[in-house]
Amino acid sequence: MIRTLLIVLGVGLGTYLIRAVSLSLGSRVRWPDWIRAWLGYVTPAVLGAMLGPMLLLPDGAMLSPWRNPALLASVPTGLVAWRTKNLLWTVACGVVCYAVIAR
Amino acid sequence: MDRVAIRQGLQDAAPIVMAYVPIAMTFGVIAIQCRLPFWMAILISVAVYAGGAQFMLVSLLASGTPSAAVVGTVLLVNLRHALYGTALGPVFSTWSETKRWIAAFGLTDEVFAVTSGRWSDTPPTPARQWTLSFTCYASWVIGTVAGAAIGRAAPGWLAHDLSFALPALFLALLVLSVARRAHLVASLVGAGIALMCTWFHAGGMGIALGGLIGATAGMVVGHSWQRQAGRRTVDEAG
Numbered sequence: 001m002i003r004t005l006l007i008v009l010g011v012g013l014g015t016y017l018i019r020a021v022s023l024s025l026g027s028r029v030r031w032p033d034w035i036r037a038w039l040g041y042v043t044p045a046v047l048g049a050m051l052g053p054m055l056l057l058p059d060g061a062m063l064s065p066w067r068n069p070a071l072l073a074s075v076p077t078g079l080v081a082w083r084t085k086n087l088l089w090t091v092a093c094g095v096v097c098y099a100v101i102a103r
Numbered sequence: 104m105d106r107v108a109i110r111q112g113l114q115d116a117a118p119i120v121m122a123y124v125p126i127a128m129t130f131g132v133i134a135i136q137c138r139l140p141f142w143m144a145i146l147i148s149v150a151v152y153a154g155g156a157q158f159m160l161v162s163l164l165a166s167g168t169p170s171a172a173v174v175g176t177v178l179l180v181n182l183r184h185a186l187y188g189t190a191l192g193p194v195f196s197t198w199s200e201t202k203r204w205i206a207a208f209g210l211t212d213e214v215f216a217v218t219s220g221r222w223s224d225t226p227p228t229p230a231r232q233w234t235l236s237f238t239c240y241a242s243w244v245i246g247t248v249a250g251a252a253i254g255r256a257a258p259g260w261l262a263h264d265l266s267f268a269l270p271a272l273f274l275a276l277l278v279l280s281v282a283r284r285a286h287l288v289a290s291l292v293g294a295g296i297a298l299m300c301t302w303f304h305a306g307g308m309g310i311a312l313g314g315l316i317g318a319t320a321g322m323v324v325g326h327s328w329q330r331q332a333g334r335r336t337v338d339e340a341g
Contacts, residue, residue, distance in 0.1 A: 012150030014178045020207035022185040026192020041289040041321035047277040048290030049297035049313025081278040094271025099264035
């Protein structure tokens, strides 16, 4: 639990420093355009990297798509996300679809 | 602090609070499911205060990823906040350094969106900005406490069904973050790299590597597409 506590505090401090240093520097210097462009691509890249293994290799093993409830549930969930652009609706729909498919 | 500024700050905060409470509750439920103790779930919201990154943090903690990889990956996700500070810096340039460092704590995606949306007509005063920031922060922490309490009371079957809340939330965040085709390229390359790492049992590195390589690939592709589009417009005009 000490390990978890240190990780949480490290992430908290790091996140705060990212916000504070950039705000402090941003008041004085202008960052190069390519760095700003690159930062805009980090979020979709990381989210893709989180989701890929979660959906395609649950528990580190390849499953047939028809036996993989997470992958099946992600289809309607993705559609709802795209249509509504709403976090809550998407999560609610995803959980219900997953519950129905996994049973 | 004057009353008008505080009232304006509360008005700015209202729509964010409406969104934060249910999302923070979802976080509380998921953190408990990932077998974190009640106080740890709340500490994460108190210390980190960054929606998507907190969900990633608990899922990485639950998966037994090495500590350095957990910290590195979550900070990579939060690196986009540097963009917000950089963009808002000029707005706060008349503030003292201490006031800026206090305002920086509450600079989440949503607070940034609200602040940058109105900066051109009225540069925010410290009182208004802090009221906005810390009202949102309070709602985030309170929502987490409520969610963690629900998570503790939830029966096993419900906890199993709720385990899909995390991928569902990531899917929603992904759809919201893909504004251009090049963003989709970034996420597909990121997914491919992470899948390879998991396949070869180096899953701990997968997300950080996928994020770095995916973002770079997206930027390169986006840049070349932009140049092609630019050349086409010039050809048509000429």
